[in-house]
Amino acid sequence: MSYNIALNFEDGVTRFVSCNEGETVLDAAYRAQINLPMDCSDGVCGTCKGACRQGEFDLGEEYLEEALSEEEVTQGMVLTCQMVPSSDCVVEIPVPSTMCKTGNAAVTGKVAEVNLISPTSIELKIRVEEELAFLPGQYVNIQVPGTEETRAYSFSSRPGSRDLSFLIRNVPGGLMSSWLVGEARTGDKVTLTGPMGSFYLRPIERPVLMLAGGTGLAPFLAKLEHMKANGCDLPTHLVYGVSTEDDLVCLDILDRFVSELHNFTYVTCVSSTDGDHARKGYVTHHMDEAPLNEGDVDVYLCGPPPMVDSVLAFFREQGITPNSFHYEKFTPSLSAAQEQVA
Structure with a gap:
């Protein structure tokens, strides 16, 4: 069994890693070539400290109080070198993604549909080769074909699907709007970079x-x-x-x-x-x-x-x-x- 761990970096980048049963988040990230902050990897220094905002996990009892205090534990703080997930988790990493030798992941998709659903709104549907993981509420940067420019759009589709959808404001003269309305064709290739953003749905514990x-x-x-x-x-x-x-x-x-x-x-x-x-x-x-x-x-x-x-x-x-x-x-x-x- 494995669990999907969303690593949210302070620069807004989110990377997903697969964590095997009994494996620490730090080891799972390293296996995915993401170098999370660490020094001792034994729960002694506190360098790998982060915060788990969603999911179940075990920290064990091998770490020192100096590395992670009881008060920090009650606040959801974790040591990634000791954190062993028992469900999918969302973990905040308090450094930029670039410090961990990673960054935005780029995927290629093809235009499936472009629908002008109102005078001011465009629905864009894109099909990607593999299921794309993201947290509900996050966004990606989509490169405008034929340019180096990108535009940020939130997913309107469910996470974990190959079929992605977006609601895009039809801006007169806008670079993306002009391409979608005047040039886009079914099958056109587009590049998406992400996911990104902190506007994701937290565990629902109240209205x-x-x-x-x-x-x-x-x-x-x-x-x-x-x-x-x-x-x-x-x-x-x-x-x-x-x-x-x-x-x-x-x-x-x-x-x-x-x-x-x-x-x-x-x-x-x-x-x-x-x-x-x-x-x-x-x-x-x-x-x-x-x-x-x-x-x-x-x-x-x-x-x-x-x-x-x-x-x-x-x-x-x-x-x-x-x-x-x-x-x-x-x-x-x-x-x-x-x-x-x-």
Whole structure:
């Protein structure tokens, strides 16, 4: 038996290694030619210290208190030279990937479909040769064919599949948008680099509030696919805000999640005053169904910078401090900027 270990480096790079039963994370990484920080490898120096954010493991009793204190253990800190996983795990490594003689992994795929699903949104489907591991909510950099430029896009598909999908904003004159709308053909080769990002779904231990702006819906579709596959009995609510009614996409998929995923609900809102949509305004105007629970809630937000700022202001004004708040800002044609407030 083996386990998938996601190594999250401080520069946003994630590398997955396969850890055999009874094997330490440090040894599994070395076997994959990833040189994690280490000195003694005996639980004495603490050089290999990291943090396990998800999964089950055993640290044994061979390490010294000077290397890893009891308080650090209660905070989820680990020594990778002593950590023996008993499930899939997510481990934070507090150094850049380049210091470990690794970096982003590049894979090649082929365009399967390009669909203009609204005047402002493009659905891109790519098929890769091997299943691509990523954490639900992460993104990759996709190279624009014929150029050296890349653009960052969150997966909207479930992890561990050869069939990948992305929601991409159709930016007039944008480099990727122009290629997708005017030149892309089925079978065209594309290069993806990643996965990356800290906006991944944590273990669900309390209600979840999801806030999406525009094509920021993409990572939530991946999270919901993961939740459906693994089960979730806690309330999960999505507030999905767009500029105009034409910008609303994937509502059929969200309706399917309502029927398939226990305790999942969602509402949509439109900021434009034109049209007949029932809910006008921004996501902060439509939080009445949100499971805020006086702060006993995990919040995930993906949208443009003004939306992130307004939501942070909303919680301050309400005097609510969520148990955790994870957000991802994005702007068209620029790489995603991942930020997290625990």
